[in-house]
Amino acid sequence: MRLTKKDVSVLALAKLGGAATVIATEDAAIAAHAIDRGAFGWKKYPERVDLDAVRTTLRHEGEGKDPRIEGSIQKGWHLTPRGVEWIEANLELLGDTTITVAPTSAASQRRRAETREEGAAVNRIRISEAFRLWTEGKKFTPRQAAGVFRIDEYTPAKDRTRKTAQLQELSRGDEDIEAFMKEAIPSALELRAPVGRLQEGNQ
Structure with a gap:
């Protein structure tokens, strides 16, 4: 073989x-x-x-x-x-x-669960449209970046911060992804709800 x-x-x-x-x-x-x-x-x-x-x-x-x-x-x-x-x-x-x-132990089970979660996070980033464009040297939109973190224009600020930080931590260790994240996170956080919808929410 x-x-x-x-x-x-x-x-x-x-x-x-x-x-x-x-x-x-x-x-x-x-x-x-x-x-x-x-x-x-x-x-x-x-x-x-x-x-x-x-x-x-x-x-x-x-x-x-x-x-x-x-x-x-x-x-x-x-x-x-x-x-x-x-x-x-x-x-x-x-x-x-x-x-x-x-x-062999609860600790090893926990480590396996952690690596499964990390592997899924890395895969999610690599198959995203934003990452594909980034690897090709092209610009991605705030909406495409936000999709990587599963947030949108209506996601509360505290949840945006939590989700971006969580995915960034899970994907540490891959140099290309870490470089991508430095651009993707600020871009994703730029996404805002349409002005009309914001005014409706404040009434």
Whole structure:
């Protein structure tokens, strides 16, 4: 079986216990490099881990249509049920490593829930129209920016602040998204209700 880079990233997490707990990106990188130095080593110095290559591969697998992993670069990664199924169908790839599926503690369950929420937040941003335009170097409107945070012109000020801050915190760790957020948040907060509707609300 010829493994793709994504396959190797999933296998690396499985070997580190990623079916039951969250694995740090750096640890996943070392494990992936140990499995395939050609894919995750520097071209000139293959004995060195190419952390950027691992980060990119983890992120792309996590953003897939039916991802085998969830998480973020900053918080870490773990296998999804789909990932566990793939590993169980290819147990020979694990060698002497065994796989434990059940979380070992309430803390690990909480961490898994956190990474699921973070993964969903990152995916929501990346599929938004505003982010697409931003990556193309084009301008987006306040309404398009507001859509990223699920707010509109009638959302109360306190809820706007809460929603933008919450999504910003969930998506920390991805440099491109953090850069996008610096532009998207001010733009989203510019969205205002039509003057006529505001006057109606004040009567």
